[in-house]
Amino acid sequence: MIEAVGLTKRYGAKTAVYNLSFQVRPGLVTGFLGPNGAGKSTTMRMILGLDQPSGGHVTIGGRPFKQLPNAPRQVGALLDAKAVHGGRSARNHLLSLAQLSGIPARRVDEVLGVVGLQEVAKKRSKGFSLGMGQRLGIAAALLGDPQVLLFDEPVNGLDPEGILWVRNLMKQLAAEGRTVFVSSHLMSEMALTADHLIVIGRGQLLSDMSVRDFISANSADFARVRTPQTEAEQREKLSAALTEAGGQVMPEPDGALRVTGLPLPRISDLAHEADVRLWELSPHQASLEEAYMRMTQGAVDYRSTADQKAGLMQQPPMGAMGPVPGHEQQIPEVPQQGFYAPPPPQPGQHPDAQGTPAPPAAAPGGPAPAAPSSPTAPPAGPTTSEDAR
Numbered sequence: 016m017i018e019a020v021g022l023t024k025r026y027g028a029k030t031a032v033y034n035l036s037f038q039v040r041p042g043l044v045t046g047f048l049g050p051n052g053a054g055k056s057t058t059m060r061m062i063l064g065l066d067q068p069s070g071g072h073v074t075i076g077g078r079p080f081k082q083l084p085n086a087p088r089q090v091g092a093l094l095d096a097k098a099v100h101g102g103r104s105a106r107n108h109l110l111s112l113a114q115l116s117g118i119p120a121r122r123v124d125e126v127l128g129v130v131g132l133q134e135v136a137k138k139r140s141k142g143f144s145l146g147m148g149q150r151l152g153i154a155a156a157l158l159g160d161p162q163v164l165l166f167d168e169p170v171n172g173l174d175p176e177g178i179l180w181v182r183n184l185m186k187q188l189a190a191e192g193r194t195v196f197v198s199s200h201l202m203s204e205m206a207l208t209a210d211h212l213i214v215i216g217r218g219q220l221l222s223d224m225s226v227r228d229f230i231s232a233n234s235a236d237f238a239r240v241r242t243p244q245t246e247a248e249q250r251e252k253l254s255a256a257l258t259e260a261g262g263q264v265m266p267e268p269d270g271a272l273r274v275t276g277l278p279l280p281r282i283s284d285l286a287h288e289a290d291v292r293l294w295e296l297s298p299h300q301a302s303l304e305e306a307y308m309r310m311t312q313g314a315v316d317y318r319s320t321a322d323q324k325a326g327l328m329q330q331p332p333m334g335a336m337g338p339v340p341g342h343e344q345q346i347p348e349v350p351q352q353g354f355y356a357p358p359p360p361q362p363g364q365h366p367d368a369q370g371t372p373a374p375p376a377a378a379p380g381g382p383a384p385a386a387p388s389s390p391t392a393p394p395a396g397p398t399t400s401e402d403a404r
């Protein structure tokens with residue numbers, strides 16, 4: 016198990032990770048999500064002892080990475096697929112890693128087969144495509160058959176078949192009882208791959224829950240309601256009536272209203288009672304990607320000016336929420352400008368209940384045992400020190 020407690024990393028005035036606490040349990044694929052610059056790579060580097068936390072700590076099997084006996088043989092990682100000596104062949108690259116950790120050469124050929132690079136094993140890696148480089152990085156992570164695996168954006172550059180392969184590989188590794196922690200900025204991919212999701216934005220925890228809970232909390236139905244565009248007061252009148260009846264009303268960029276918490280016939284009746292004409296009343300379902308974008312909207316560092324025109328920046332709804340309760344501390348260097356739109360209430364659930372981290376499940380502690388029959392691998396991430404970044 017990987018456990019972070021109050022993990023914080025500052026680079027001068029920049030707070031990359033702030034007071035992050037979470038657990039990554041064995042036997043599951045845990046997706047680590049966040050927009051660009053959210054702090055995913057920094058967190059992974061701290062887990063692997065490549066960056067020193069400014070505060071808090073992170074352990075693997077109860078110990079910091081650097082204090083693990085045979086650490087490189089218990090934990091495998093893909094952090095940066097480009098961190099390879101381009102002049103070496105794929106096989107020689109893996110052989111040199113294997114030799115450093117006392118891993119037999121036959122394991123190199125095994126992992127080359129697992130990642131599908133056996134045909135190009137003798138080719139120099141500098142001629143590799145992005146996808147081939149990713150496969151080589153994954154091979155390096157798997158080299159020692161480690162119990163704990165970290166993958167930073169493993170599907171980068173892979174074609175659809177490669178993405179499916181990675182998805183199945185992650186699931187298989189978790190099914191074997193390993194701890195699999197995989198970062199991505201794609202919710203759609205993680206929803207298919209992961210069992211559990213940890214979402215961060217601007218270095219802070221936004222959500223920590225199972226994929227199932229995330230789906231049931233976020234892919235709820237909503238209604239789109241449109242009143243005549245020329246009559247703004249009709250829209251206001253309807254919005255007030257719907258809110259008073261317990262609905263949550265959010266204006267959409269094109270002038271429609273997104274309504275949750277009220278069934279369509281009730282919306283129709285309320286509009287009739289308020290003497291408001293409707294031009295549209297249609298049922299919709301929010302996608303997970305949308306829910307994720309709403310959740311991380313205020314934590315996006317880089318955004319195209321076209322996003323605003325395309326309606327990708329929504330107005331904050333009433334009752335907007337911040338980070339997960341208990342994690343809402345202010346970071347002086349990184350002001351929180353964002354909001355976190357709550358999904359519509361579920362039957363029998365208080366609307367504020369979502370976004371609350373799932374209670375920690377009972378999970379086995381103790382150091383992750385190395386696989387009995389196979390040697391374990393060193394992390395295959397970048398070896399640069401934090402000073403070099």
Ligand SMILES: Nc1ncnc2c1ncn2[C@@H]1O[C@H](COP(=O)(O)OP(=O)(O)OP(=O)(O)O)[C@@H](O)[C@H]1O
Nearest residue numbers: 026029031049050051052053054055056057058404
């Ligand atoms: N060595 C460094 N010095 C200064 N700032 C840094 C350093 N490393 C990371 N940062 C900053 O910390 C923040 C988090 O970066 P990090 O790479 O961890 O994010 P990320 O979630 O992995 O992003 P991406 O998805 O783009 O890879 C960013 O604002 C980044 O610019």
